[in-house]
Amino acid sequence: MQSAITLEISRRNLLVSSAAAVAVTGVAGGAAAQPAGASMNHTTKVSFTVNGASRDLDLDNRTTLLDALREHLHLTGTKKGCDHGQCGACTVMVDGRRVNSCLTLAVMHEGDRIATIEGLGEPGNLHPMQAAFVKHDGFQCGYCTPGQICSSVAVLEEIRANIPSHVTGDLTTQTQITEAEIRERMSGNLCRCGAYSNIVDAIVEVAGTKA
The missing domain is CATH 1.10.150.120 ([2Fe-2S]-binding domain)
Incomplete structure (x- = not known):
């Protein structure tokens, strides 16, 4: 019985110490990958033409074209329906071709010509x-x-x-x-x-x- 208890305690200690080692390694690795004083750039400047007008935006890299149009340019004619590219309510035309604007990032459209319902x-x-x-x-x-x-x-x-x-x-x-x-x-x-x-x-x- 004594040996079984000792084995269980030793096993628990081993798991705890292993987890701690992994956590420390991860933190150290992250610190090494990012120099002291440096910060990641989470925004990007993007310029495109919307309904014939040149627009310049500084956007979070994760911003969809749909949200850029609705929330930043206030072109709310383009609708957010399913937000998964399944309903087509957010369809706009990019360089003459239709796209589901909820499925594409705004930063991917640098220099593109975008037409929304307001521009027709x-x-x-x-x-x-x-x-x-x-x-x-x-x-x-x-x-x-x-x-x-x-x-x-x-x-x-x-x-x-x-x-x-x-x-x-x-x-x-x-x-x-x-x-x-x-x-x-x-x-x-x-x-x-x-x-x-x-x-x-x-x-x-x-x-x-x-x-």
């Missing part, structure tokens, strides 16, 4: 896609609408550039604007109100083609 049109001078959404009731609550419209504009540009989708049949000819193409390309933009058929009608009208 304004009351009295709507973008054709905005006007078509109004005409065809392409929204209900409106929360997803900015992302839907930005994505719709980019979708037509993708088709004109002959970029195929998963439903494109013939890759050797110009991609046609069809309902199947539009629905596939817009599938990343969710509308919880269910205005999908009206959204398709709006896109078709702007494209000038009967799908």
Whole structure:
């Protein structure tokens, strides 16, 4: 019994001393990696063009493009929905291509041209896609609408550039604007109100083609 107790105490001491040694080594290693008096830079200056205007920001390196637009530039038309790139409410266009702004860091867009819903049109001078959404009731609550419209504009540009989708049949000819193409390309933009058929009608009208 005595030897068993002694063994248990010795084992406990060994574990405690090992943990302490690891902790000390980690602290020492961290101190060696960072010279005395030095500090890590957690912010970065970034410059990009937003809706035609040059913007300069000093941002925490972890700031998403979505938060830079909403919290720093107060362009709140771009919505934060799922914040996981699954709903499309935060869609903006970067150099003409649509991106989920919640999934990309602002510091990655140095020198880029960014367009948000605010840059497409304004009351009295709507973008054709905005006007078509109004005409065809392409929204209900409106929360997803900015992302839907930005994505719709980019979708037509993708088709004109002959970029195929998963439903494109013939890759050797110009991609046609069809309902199947539009629905596939817009599938990343969710509308919880269910205005999908009206959204398709709006896109078709702007494209000038009967799908």
